[in-house]
Amino acid sequence: LAESYLVGLIGDGVTPSLTPPMHEAEADAHGIRYLYRPIDLAAIGRPGSDVGTLLSSARELGFNAFNITHPCKQLVLMHLDSVSVDAERLGAVNTVLIRDGRFHGENTDFSGFAHALRTGLPGVALDRVVQLGAGGAGAAVAYALLASGVRHLTLIDLDAERTRERAAALAALFPDRAVVAASPDDIGHELAAADGLVHATPVGMHQHPGMPVDARLLSPRHWVADVVYRPVETELVRAAVALGCRVLDGGHMAVGQAVDAFRLITGVEPDAGRMRHHFLDL
Numbered sequence: 001l002a003e004s005y006l007v008g009l010i011g012d013g014v015t016p017s018l019t020p021p022m023h024e025a026e027a028d029a030h031g032i033r034y035l036y037r038p039i040d041l042a043a044i045g046r047p048g049s050d051v052g053t054l055l056s057s058a059r060e061l062g063f064n065a066f067n068i069t070h071p072c073k074q075l076v077l078m079h080l081d082s083v084s085v086d087a088e089r090l091g092a093v094n095t096v097l098i099r100d101g102r103f104h105g106e107n108t109d110f111s112g113f114a115h116a117l118r119t120g121l122p123g124v125a126l127d128r129v130v131q132l133g134a135g136g137a138g139a140a141v142a143y144a145l146l147a148s149g150v151r152h153l154t155l156i157d158l159d160a161e162r163t164r165e166r167a168a169a170l171a172a173l174f175p176d177r178a179v180v181a182a183s184p185d186d187i188g189h190e191l192a193a194a195d196g197l198v199h200a201t202p203v204g205m206h207q208h209p210g211m212p213v214d215a216r217l218l219s220p221r222h223w224v225a226d227v228v229y230r231p232v233e234t235e236l237v238r239a240a241v242a243l244g245c246r247v248l249d250g251g252h253m254a255v256g257q258a259v260d261a262f263r264l265i266t267g268v269e270p271d272a273g274r275m276r277h278h279f280l281d282l
């Protein structure tokens with residue numbers, strides 16, 4: 001165990017992120033000295049392409065680890081000495097460990113969502129899933145769904161080209177599954193045959209209020225997972241709960257990525273329930 005930990009979050013607009021206080025409170029509960037600072041590219045006027053320079057400087061300044069977020073999750077890859085198998089396949093890194101002067105990349109967005117799905121919606125049917133949103137969060141979530149055993153995944157996004165590319169990339173990684181791109185017009189048809197709906201667009205955030213899908217297309221037999229976590233109770237979550245669906249709110253992924261990152265950084269097993277409580281209090 002290191003004597004103390006110095007950790008940072010590199011990304012655009014990360015000043016208000018809830019991840020630093022989540023890590024620090026969990027470390028406090030373990031009696032670990034742990035300081036976690038947001039390094040906001042917008043605030044310091046640096047582009048995402050500076051992530052390698054920032055990491056090198058941080059190594060010289062004694063940092064132990066970083067979380068990496070938008071727009072650096074892909075950009076950081078070329079600066080790493082090693083990468084976990086899943087982060088390499090996914091092509092995105094959100095956690096960098098600095099060990100013996102070397103940079104090692106991991107992806108806890110994917111593992112955090114997979115864990116949330118296992119523990120928050122245990123035993124749900126994973127045969128057919130419809131996922132709305134194929135951007136950054138969507139890529140990690142789709143990978144987690146396939147790694148968790150989903151056999152048929154339909155991706156739907158307003159950006160048809162992005163959807164097709166993402167579906168093709170995932171199909172190549174999981175050749176024994178079906179990963180297909182569909183258009184937003186097909187959502188009713190797709191949901192009629194699906195076990196679950198995963199939502200990974202910004203719709204429902206404080207800045208983008210609303211429902212990403214017509215609630216009449218949902219029925220109580222669907223399970224619903226949202227990744228939006230500001231607010232935790234989105235319109236989608238509220239509607240799905242009202243229908244009697246089994247529901248996983250976006251806070252579970254936000255906490256899940258922090259739980260897995262904390263364990264990687266410290267080697268100490270965090271208390272996931274306590275981290276969720278702390279997150280909900282923030």
Ligand code: NAD
Pocket residue numbers: 070109132133134135136137138156157158159162184200201202203205212227228229250251252253254255257
């Ligand atoms: P992004 O911009 O990379 O991707 C969003 C995608 O949604 C885009 O491809 C866009 O075309 C699509 N989209 C937007 N509106 C749509 C609609 N009405 N129908 C279909 N597709 C639509 O953004 P992102 O980084 O993937 O973030 C998406 C959401 O996930 C945000 O709310 C973010 O806060 C949340 N998020 C949550 C976590 C977590 O840990 N819970 C982690 C990362 C991101």
